[in-house]
Amino acid sequence: MKDATAVVGIGQTALGKGLADSELALACQAISAAIDDAGLSPAEVDGLSMFSMEEGREVEIARNLGLGDITFFSEVGYGGGAGCGVVGQAAMAVASGQCRVAVAWRARKRAAKTSRPWAQVSRHITGHWQWSRPFGVVRPVDEIAMLTRRYMHEFGATREHLANVALAFRKHANRNPLATMQDKPLTREQYMEARWISEPLCLYDNCLETDGALAVVITSAARARDLAQPPVYVHAFAQSIPQQHQVMTNYFCADPLLGPSHACARLLWARADVTPEDVRVAQIYDAFSPLVPLSLEGYGFCARGEGAAFTENGALEWPNGRLPTNTSGGGMSEAYVHGFNLVLEGVRQCRGTSTSQVESAEHCLVTSGEGVPTSAILFRR
Amino acid sequence: MESGLLLPDLDDEVAAPFWAGTARGELLVQACGACATWRMPPRPMCPRCRSLEHLWVPTDGRGTIWSYVVPHPPLLPAYAELAPYNAIVVALDEEPTIRFVGNLVSEAYGPIHEVDPSTIVIGEPVRVVFAQVDDVTLPRWVRA
Numbered sequence: 001m002k003d004a005t006a007v008v009g010i011g012q013t014a015l016g017k018g019l020a021d022s023e024l025a026l027a028c029q030a031i032s033a034a035i036d037d038a039g040l041s042p043a044e045v046d047g048l049s050m051f052s053m054e055e056g057r058e059v060e061i062a063r064n065l066g067l068g069d070i071t072f073f074s075e076v077g078y079g080g081g082a083g084c085g086v087v088g089q090a091a092m093a094v095a096s097g098q099c100r101v102a103v104a105w106r107a108r109k110r111a112a113k114t115s116r117p118w119a120q121v122s123r124h125i126t127g128h129w130q131w132s133r134p135f136g137v138v139r140p141v142d143e144i145a146m147l148t149r150r151y152m153h154e155f156g157a158t159r160e161h162l163a164n165v166a167l168a169f170r171k172h173a174n175r176n177p178l179a180t181m182q183d184k185p186l187t188r189e190q191y192m193e194a195r196w197i198s199e200p201l202c203l204y205d206n207c208l209e210t211d212g213a214l215a216v217v218i219t220s221a222a223r224a225r226d227l228a229q230p231p232v233y234v235h236a237f238a239q240s241i242p243q244q245h246q247v248m249t250n251y252f253c254a255d256p257l258l259g260p261s262h263a264c265a266r267l268l269w270a271r272a273d274v275t276p277e278d279v280r281v282a283q284i285y286d287a288f289s290p291l292v293p294l295s296l297e298g299y300g301f302c303a304r305g306e307g308a309a310f311t312e313n314g315a316l317e318w319p320n321g322r323l324p325t326n327t328s329g330g331g332m333s334e335a336y337v338h339g340f341n342l343v344l345e346g347v348r349q350c351r352g353t354s355t356s357q358v359e360s361a362e363h364c365l366v367t368s369g370e371g372v373p374t375s376a377i378l379f380r381r
Numbered sequence: 382m383e384s385g386l387l388l389p390d391l392d393d394e395v396a397a398p399f400w401a402g403t404a405r406g407e408l409l410v411q412a413c414g415a416c417a418t419w420r421m422p423p424r425p426m427c428p429r430c431r432s433l434e435h436l437w438v439p440t441d442g443r444g445t446i447w448s449y450v451v452p453h454p455p456l457l458p459a460y461a462e463l464a465p466y467n468a469i470v471v472a473l474d475e476e477p478t479i480r481f482v483g484n485l486v487s488e489a490y491g492p493i494h495e496v497d498p499s500t501i502v503i504g505e506p507v508r509v510v511f512a513q514v515d516d517v518t519l520p521r522w523v524r525a
């Protein structure tokens with residue numbers, strides 16, 4: 001499937017708080033914009049690939065947008081782990097001939113029922129959550145903070161390292177007119193003095209809460225060459241549920257800090273013509289800042305335990321860092337739409353249209369959630 | 382008055398024996414009935430030998446702190462009242478890959494925000510105690 005398909009259209013709604021439209025209406029607008037960007041018509045769309053958590057279902061998407069006969073539809077679970085998954089599964093469906101033009105998307109409202117599951121959890125807990133929630137490990141931030149403290153203990157990561165992540169992404173957002181934090185600079189002093197959310201994580205270690213939707217259109221490489229936009233090829237794609245992984249509260253396996261990115265990366269690089277050393281720009285899932293050093297290790301940009309040190313000396317910052325990362329501001333400073341904005345920024349880097357464009361970017365790595373069953377895509381220009 | 386805490390459903394068939402154990406003052410671990418491997422969290426099948434046979438074995442309730450967090454609001458009301466409090470992960474001495482999430486307290490019924498978080502150290506030894514909350518008995522941990 002290497003380079004057999006390409007992203008040919010991207011679209012999004014406004015990204016912000018308190019948008020009036022429903023998740024379904026947002027999804028329809030983003031998909032509509034992506035179809036227009038590709039220069040295709042809705043009747044040509046015959047594949048749908050979406051997050052299991054989507055409120056708007058496939059039939060509603062198809063009926064609203066006036067799509068043609070849908071011959072492929074699938075869903076990927078686990079929230080933030082699904083972003084590259086839905087894009088990759090759309091690409092697989094096109095590559096295998098199950099459909100010709102597929103769309104993948106994510107629409108989300110922070111106030112929606114499905115958006116803050118920890119805030120409406122039932123008082124009686126079943127399944128694996130009963131081993132953590134009764135003790136006050138209730139929110140995703142608490143679950144990741146537990147792994148973060150252990151990571152700091154085992155490998156010497158510090159809050160300075162987490163600040164490197166938050167500040168780099170904020171600088172990129174400051175250059176992006178569509179970013180929520182475009183006009184809000186962040187200093188190291190502000191970071192260090194911020195209120196705690198779940199120690200050792202403070203306010204600025206957390207992603208934003210955003211309403212909005214984003215979508216991509218995927219078709220075959222052959223078709224892509226005749227369309228409106230420069231094709232961005234799906235060079236490699238991988239998903240992973242590592243052995244004995246437990247979603248978010250991954251405290252029970254032999255080596256909990258060996259996260260899902262490690263297994264995903266093995267498959268991804270095995271399917272690619274390049275190595276991490278060849279990649280000059282990345283979009284790394286950042287619901288919480290510590291996921292970035294963990295993913296840098298997992299995807300092979302440095303050795304195990306060296307992810308925190310990798311962030312030193314502006315390594316994540318445009319334009320001169322070793323690996324400018326989350327060049328639109330990412331989940332922490334552009335918008336948090338379950339990581340789907342990272343997919344679109346990966347496409348823009350390969351088109352050459354990012355507001356923090358890395359000139360030498362032949363490829364862009366995009367990753368989805370660390371801490372959950374995950375996925376990753378290597379795009380090629 | 383009910384605590385407002387998030388508590389396990391005691392009818393959950395996989396986990397019910399664990400909570401029956403805590404009610405008796407025992408910290409149990411599920412063990413494979415065929416190959417004797419311990420597993421946590423409990424589940425129907427042994428991932429090592431695929432046996433569906435299992436038993437619940439008592440542990441000595443001793444371990445070390447593997448990691449900890451200190452949550453602050455915004456939180457559900459019952460937890461916000463106690464915040465900032467600690468939550469810890471304990472690795473059992475008998476089998477360190479068997480871990481439990483819990484709280485470090487000064488005594489079984491001590492509040493979960495009583496221990497000064499700045500004194501908590503990864504690796505420090507703890508032992509289990511039990512406290513009833515509503516209809517559930519939760520395992521908690523005190524310094525050993």
Ligand SMILES: [Zn+2]
Binds near residue numbers: 413414416417432
């Ligand atoms: Zn067995």
